[in-house]
Amino acid sequence: MWDKLAVANHEGLIQKAIMVAFVVPHDPRWKMAFEDEAKAIKHAFANAPVDVHHIGSTAIPGILAKPIIDLLGIVATLADADAKASALESLGFEAMGAYGIAGRRYFRKTDSNGIRTHHLHVFEQGSQHVERHFAFRDYLIAHPAVAQEYSSLKERLTQSDAPTWDAYLDGKDPFISRVEPQAVDWYRKLNR
Secondary structure, X not given: OOOHHHHHHHHHHHHHHHHHHHOEOOOOHHXXXXXXXXXXXXXXXXXXXXXXXXXXXXXXXXXXXOOOEEEEEEEOOHXXXXXXXXXXXXXXXXXXOOOOOOOEEEXXXXXXXOOEEEEEEEEEOOOHHHHHHHHHHHHHHHOHHHHHHHHHHHHHHHHOOOOOHHHHHHHHHHHHHHHHHHHHHHHHHHOO
């Protein structure tokens, strides 16, 4: 029978293995995975127009990322997203409501093995969240040294002796808090 320390060490090794495997090198197939899912989402929205964009680290070539495709949907009103929740559920998405961000509808999708594959963040046209997501993505694409800094940070956060999801997210916060305002300013100047 395992004692508490052995169980804790075993669980820690499993957690570390999951963290290391969860952040992986960029996969060019992510673009096609995005395109396929975006097409299905647009079809599900049918007569309610939705623009769908690839965001998050899987949209930034050359950096480590969780192999989960982040999609951003833009709708005229959140009522359009709410009305299409059952259509998205038929695609395998789980409706999560705002999930901590006012003005958002969040949906997540898992495969038949229970592995998360997609996140869909839906905002109304003109939401500041749309701009910040586009700005961060485009800034990192246009500034490869900053993108590599972000990738290196992700690698360090997943290689520690006792990585946890909370520590991973908390560890990324200072970088995002520093870079996001620069990215938004750059993005606004670029799009004047």
